[in-house]
Amino acid sequence: MENNYDLIIIGGGPAGLTAGLYGSRAKLRTLLIEKMLAGGQIATTDHVENYPGFMTGSGQKLTEIMENQAKKFGTGFIMAEVTDVHLAGNEKIISTSQGQYKAPAVILAMGTSSRKLNVPGEEQFLGRGVSFCATCDGAFFEDLPVMVVGGGDAAVEEAIYLTRFAEKVFLVHRRDALRATKVVQERAFAHEKIKFVWDSVVDEIQGENLLERVVVKNVKNGRVKEIAVNGVFVYIGFLPNTGFLSGQVQLSENGYIIANERMETSLPGVFAAGDCRQKLLRQVVTAAGDGATAAFAAEKYLEELR
Amino acid sequence: MSTKLFEVNKENYQEEVVGSKLPVLVDFWGPRCAPCLALMPEVEKLALEYAGKVKFCKLNATENRRLCIDLKVMALPTFLFYKSGEVVDKLTADEVTKESVCDRLKSFV
Ligand SMILES: Cc1cc2nc3c(=O)[nH]c(=O)nc-3n(C[C@H](O)[C@H](O)[C@H](O)COP(=O)(O)OP(=O)(O)OC[C@H]3O[C@@H](n4cnc5c(N)ncnc54)[C@H](O)[C@@H]3O)c2cc1C
Numbered sequence: 001m002e003n004n005y006d007l008i009i010i011g012g013g014p015a016g017l018t019a020g021l022y023g024s025r026a027k028l029r030t031l032l033i034e035k036m037l038a039g040g041q042i043a044t045t046d047h048v049e050n051y052p053g054f055m056t057g058s059g060q061k062l063t064e065i066m067e068n069q070a071k072k073f074g075t076g077f078i079m080a081e082v083t084d085v086h087l088a089g090n091e092k093i094i095s096t097s098q099g100q101y102k103a104p105a106v107i108l109a110m111g112t113s114s115r116k117l118n119v120p121g122e123e124q125f126l127g128r129g130v131s132f133c134a135t136c137d138g139a140f141f142e143d144l145p146v147m148v149v150g151g152g153d154a155a156v157e158e159a160i161y162l163t164r165f166a167e168k169v170f171l172v173h174r175r176d177a178l179r180a181t182k183v184v185q186e187r188a189f190a191h192e193k194i195k196f197v198w199d200s201v202v203d204e205i206q207g208e209n210l211l212e213r214v215v216v217k218n219v220k221n222g223r224v225k226e227i228a229v230n231g232v233f234v235y236i237g238f239l240p241n242t243g244f245l246s247g248q249v250q251l252s253e254n255g256y257i258i259a260n261e262r263m264e265t266s267l268p269g270v271f272a273a274g275d276c277r278q279k280l281l282r283q284v285v286t287a288a289g290d291g292a293t294a295a296f297a298a299e300k301y302l303e304e305l306r
Numbered sequence: 307m308s309t310k311l312f313e314v315n316k317e318n319y320q321e322e323v324v325g326s327k328l329p330v331l332v333d334f335w336g337p338r339c340a341p342c343l344a345l346m347p348e349v350e351k352l353a354l355e356y357a358g359k360v361k362f363c364k365l366n367a368t369e370n371r372r373l374c375i376d377l378k379v380m381a382l383p384t385f386l387f388y389k390s391g392e393v394v395d396k397l398t399a400d401e402v403t404k405e406s407v408c409d410r411l412k413s414f415v
Contacts, residue, residue, distance in 0.1 A: 036403050037344040044340050060340045079348060079404050097405045113400075127381035127398030136339040136382040136399075139368045140375065207380060231380070 004100045005031045007096050007298050009075075010082050011109035013040020014284045015274025017066040018291030019107045019298075026299045031103070032070070033096060035081035040111050041052030041275070042284050045154075046131050046161050050181075051284045058135075063282070077204055078121035079148055082110075087248045087270050090305070104305060105298040108245070109291065111275045112238035112282075117149065121205030122234075129211025134158040137231070143167045146231035147214055155235035156180035156188045162233065163193040170227055172197040174219055197227070198235050205232060216246075240276045245258055252278045263294035269305075271298055311346075311353055318372040319365070323388055326361055330388040333364040334374065336415060337396040341402070345370040348404045352411065359415050387414050 007023045009016045012034030023030035039045055042059035049056040071077065080096035087106060094101045114132040116122060122130055131137040134148075138161060146166045148159040151173035157180070159169050171188070176198045178185050188194050197216060204215040204226065213226045240255045250258045250266035256278040263271040273290035275282045311333060314322050323330050333349050335342035346364075353362035367374045367382055374380065376392075383402045387395035387410065395410055 035405075037341045039340060039344075046338070060343075081403060081405055126400075127384060127396075129380055130377050131381055132400065133339075133341075133382075136336065136341065137380060139336060139338070140371060140380045142371065210375070210380065 003099065005101065005103040006081075006302060007031070007105045007107065007295070008033065008092070008101055008103040009107045009109055010085075010094065010272070011040065011107060011111055012038035012077070012275070013111045013274060013287060014042060014063065014066060015111070015287035015291040015294075016040070016107070016109035017063065017070050018288040019109060019273055019295040020070035020291075021073060022292045022295035023107075023298065024070065024073035024075045025297075026295065027298060028105075028295075028302065029076075030074070031076045031078065031101060033078055033080055033082055033094065035079065038067050038077065044135050045157065046135050047157060048284065052099045059284075066118070066288075081109075082244060084244060085140070085248065087245075087267050089267070090103075092269060105302055106270050107263075107291070107294045107298060108249070108265070108270065108272045108276060109241075109274045109287075110241035111287075111296075112240050114234060115237045115239050117202050117234055117236065119202050119204055121207075125205050125207060125211045125232075128209070129207065129230055130205060130234065132234055134161050134233050137233075138162050138165050141166050141231045144230040145170070145228060146233065147172055147202075147227060147229045148233045148235060149173075150235035150237070151175060151178045151180065152235065152237070153180045153184060156184050158235060159194055160184070160187055160191060160234055163191055163241070164232070166193065169194045169198055170229060171195070172200050172202060172214075172216055172227075174201050175199065227284070238275070238282075242276055261293075262297040263290055264297060269298075269301055311350060311362045314363045314365050316370045319370075319373060322361075323363060324391045326388065326391075328359070328361045330361045330363060331411070331414075332388070333362070334367050334379050334382055334384040334387045335364055336368045336382050338368075342383040345383060345404065345407075349407065351378070352407065356411065356415065357359070359410065385410070387412065389414075 274287035
């Protein structure tokens, strides 16, 4: 009995935490399963200023409040990785490293993971210069030159963060203009430590014991050059964490979960919320909105089931 | 129930880690590393479970940067596993979860 719930939420980012808050306030027995860090991706960034009601602060601070809010109303939390699910039928079975859990309704809120460069040297220097988390690893690069790859919000914001430590930050982007929000772009352009390398992609990461240089290719003229850096921070986009669903719910071509306005997926009783869903804008505020809607729709679904 | 991990630093690393008779696990963390902080209570539970078999240490990487670089640790969280003064296993960055630490510990002792 103790592993039976009304609602199980997979993933503890802003989407899952908000779903937990709404689910438990609706008096559903709610369990949230998170493999590592409650708070999700945003908890690894130092500076959030576009979540309304939260002027500015670290993502960790923001999601700590979300987590406490969900706990206050009774959401149960476990740290475990979901490895397999059985979502068809009235009883959904969620298998994790810590055992099986069951519920008639499930919210999928697994978010995304960083896309890798897939170039020679990336694996070899992972943890020795190649990083996907500037707040985790930035301080190692005090007074050293580093590189950030990408041109979106995450890349540019983390490049600005890294200027606190690094001697110089090369921002390598495959186009000749950034995609990041305008205020963020302006800050980056104004920063003397950030040097832009336009129209370029990373070809190879090299070094002996530690990372020493990156081979970069200009995509317009094919010219190749070496840039001496000791760290490479990769922010070239994301991939949805939907692998373990193995096609049980309908996914987009790129693996994102397809859900309607009520966050319903192609299976009854299975809802999706946040960045793992096919949608236009992937942000904390939209993840939270999705989480609220998904929990509300799950509540209505459970009422009808009874 | 949990216990605090044994704090090591550049001064005592040689003696407490490299010179330890027991196998050692070192948890490299930093105050801004959110995944590190999330995992710490779980590692403390494991320390209790493995008491007397594995010595559990933690090292604040931001205060011991040179030592980390010498150990080729430039990402957090990182776990190093030592036997008789030698690094025999390593988990770093994305590889680190509660599960992977548990699994490596099992094969370690
Ligand atoms: C560097 C960076 C900066 C950003 N800055 C901003 C910003 O300033 N403002 C903003 O609004 N947005 C920002 N974003 C985007 C924001 O982080 C995301 O939109 C938001 O975190 C999405 O929330 P989510 O809950 O959908 O997914 P996530 O936050 O990705 O959370 C998903 C959670 O599910 C867990 N999970 C995945 N698979 C499993 C499994 N099998 N079992 C158990 N748990 C699992 C993961 O561990 C993770 O904790 C930024 C993103 C990055 C990377």
